[in-house]
Structure formats: C-alpha cells, structure tokens
Amino acid sequence: MSGQTVTIPDDQAFATFKAECLSEDGWTMSYNKAAITVWTQALEEGKSIHKIKCQMVCKDVSAETMYDVLHDIEYRRKWDTNVIETFDIGRLTANADVGYYSWKCPKPLRNRDVITLRSWLPMGRDYIIMNYSVKHAKYPPKKDMVRAVSIQTGYMIVSQGPKTCTLTYLAQVDPRGSLPKWVVNKSSHFLAPRAMKKINKACLRYAEWKQRHNPSIKPWLSPEQNTLPNIPLSELSIQRAESLENIDESCLAETQEREDSD
Template identity: 50%
Template structure:
C-alpha cells in the first residue's frame, strides 16, 4: 500500500467490479426463478486463507424500468426510507470527490441478534448505458463503533446496471460483507442466499414507484448526476483508511442461535 495511492477507486477498480459482475467461472448458482438468479463464488482453494464469508451475486432482468431509473433508486437516500424496511438510519457524512462520498448506514437484524451498522466509501460511474455504484468499509476518525450496534464490514458491495432497451435493463448486485459478531458462518451464508431474492423484489418495485414519488419530492435534485447540487462538505480522502474485518472485535451472539455450527450446508 503506497501512501501516494489514493483510497478512491480508480478506473481499474470499476473495470474489475464489472468483470466480477459478469463472470460465470467459479460461481455456483443457488437460486433461479422468474428472471432472478443468485450465485455464490466458489474459489478453487479451500485452504486456511479462503474467505469465511461468501461473495454473493444476484442478477435480475427488468423489463419495465429503465436502467437510469434503477441507478437513481440506488442513489436516492431520501427515497430509500420509502422502500428499505430494514434500514434504521442512513446519511452521507462527507464528499470525497465528484463521484465519491463517505456515509453511514444501520439496519435492523432479527431478534435476538444485535443490529448492525457500517461506514462506507461509495463511488460511482456512468459510461454510456452502464452504471456502477460500489462501496467498501472505511475507518472514519469521527465515527467510531457505537455500543448498541455491531460494526459490520463491507469488503466489496455494489451494483452494476446495464440498459437492454429504452425501458429495460439487467440489474446485478454483488456483495462480500462480513456481519461480524460471532454468527456461525453457515447462518450468514444461508441468510444471504434466502434474503437476496427478496431484496431484488423490493428494489424492482422501488424502481417502478420511483418516477411518481420523485415528481413530488425535489424532482430536480439529483446530486449524483449533477455534482453542483451536492451541498455536502468536502473531506480529504487521506483521513480515511480501509476497515479490515479482522481489526474489529467479535461480539458474542452464539448463545442466541439454535442449530449447530457443523451444519455448514452451504
């Protein structure tokens, strides 16, 4: 890691994210129904260094919402409150560049598991009819771990949207995230596979409802398309560092779960 290297993703990072979204090698299909698929990455080496938490990928063919609208839905924090039922709190902390910011997000977990939060660096890119939004966890000097939350880690999470027609698109969500705590990994991996199709459903529905909602809610404000509208204060990206999963302590929640760790049926 070179100090002169910026923490901000470069062109290569966007290209690599797109490549992963479109790759099929080393991906195992776990779900396929009505235009929606879910895969998990299966790496050839299962050695000591293989990641405990799956990388998961969800793909959906959308026939009735334009790519640009789905891109707006991903970005629009005000609208997210309308459709993201698990969200507790979400806000942008600071701007890092015209196409990157740092933000906070917390979400409800099913009882008795503790709720989770993340601080992430998010960046985005539009190239012709392709849209990418991606994030990873960072350490921010003013946003330490809070007591009532377990700080989760997004190793890499994001969306790739590509137009397939004026009113249709391919929508891909890719994520490798460690919820921390001490949840058995089979619980984490199972949950992500079960929840993913549900999330796709709600995002698709959100896309259909967005134009009508946006008409009534600051219709001309889209700071992600018009950086001049962005009122967030700037922050030097050098003040942030990448949040590694292993530097956060695990909070013991194991007593709260039924089932045995051995059931790594993934």
C-alpha cells in the same frame, strides 16, 4: 480494496468489479426463480468473508431510473425496510462520497452498520455504483451495533432497452461474527431475492414519488447540486476487520418474526 491507504477507485477498479459481476468462476447458483438468480461462494477455511451475487432482469424499469433509485438516499429511507439509519457524511469528488448505513439483521443476531467510501461510474446507459469500508474518527463503532466490513460491494446496471435493465448486486462482506448456517442459507434463498424484488418495486414507484420530492435535485447527475461538506482523504483510513469486535453467533437459533409486507 486491499491497499494500505484510502484511494478513490480508478477505471481499473471499476473494470475489475464489472469482470467479477460477469464471471461464473467459483460461483455456485443457489437460487433461480422469477427473473432473479443468486450465486454464492463457499467460505474460505478460517475466514468469515461472505460473497454473494444476485442478478435481476427488471422489466418496465430503465437503467436511468434504477441508477436514480440506488442513489437517492431520501427515497431509500422510504422503501428500504431493512434500513435503521442512513446518511451521507461528506463529499470526496464529483463521483465519490462517504456515508453511514445501518441495517436490521435476522433475529436474534445483532444489527450491523458500516462506514463506506462509495463511488460511481456512468458508462453510456450502463452504470456501476460500488463501495468499500473506511474509518472516520467522528463515526466510531456503536455499542449496540456490530461494525461490519465491506471489502467490496456494489451494483452494476446494464440497459437492455428503453424500459428494461439488468441489475447485478455483488457483495463481499465480513460481518464480524461467526454466523449460523441458517443465516447464510436464508440470505441466498430468501433475503437477497426479497431485497431485489423491493428494489424493482421501488423503481416502479419512483417517478411519482420524485415528482413530489425535489424533482430537479439529483446531485449524482448534477455535481453542482451537491451540498455535502468536502472531506480530505487524510481524514479516512482503511477499515481493518481484525481491529473490530468479532462475535460468535454461530449457535443462535432462528426466531420467528413478522416479515414486512413487500
């Protein structure tokens, strides 16, 4: 979001995100294997903004289930092995909220976190969930984390039938640091495909898990179930990358670490 004030994305913002998910202009394919494709865009000179797009065809997974899994924060804490901490901060509208997410970065990089305004739009049996970074006075950057900036990140879910869907993940992020090339390569060739596979596996296990964890509670489908406190837009401001710490990790060498089992 490029405006000066925080706004709730409108239909045009969702249409723009969808067009970028479908566009091939400016994207270079870096991975194509086992129903997963990854594209990247080259960094602009003098900028540290990374753009990556991943697409996966998910068999035996309906678009509705994918939408539930990507929304269900309690379930994310179970399947997302990269998450350090995640929680919802407050509600803006029936289809927009503010939340916190921190994640593990490949060693020896410092871990990152974000505060984002997330919004979602069902379109028949297709769905979009997207976010961008905001500031909230009660959640300043932490000393042991690097506060990253999501310029625009999200998912587009397209139904391909009762039990098949296509998931597209699009991320335009400033990680607030000069990253070594091995990180960028690892993201497109290993981390992104691995993350997509984890989402697919999480979807296959969701129905059984949800039956044992408040099966009737889905506030993203039933806004009246949302118990988050209301947040006025005036409490939020745009998170400017230039106001955050920018660290140089470009010389850090990759370290061997045990990979979590899928």
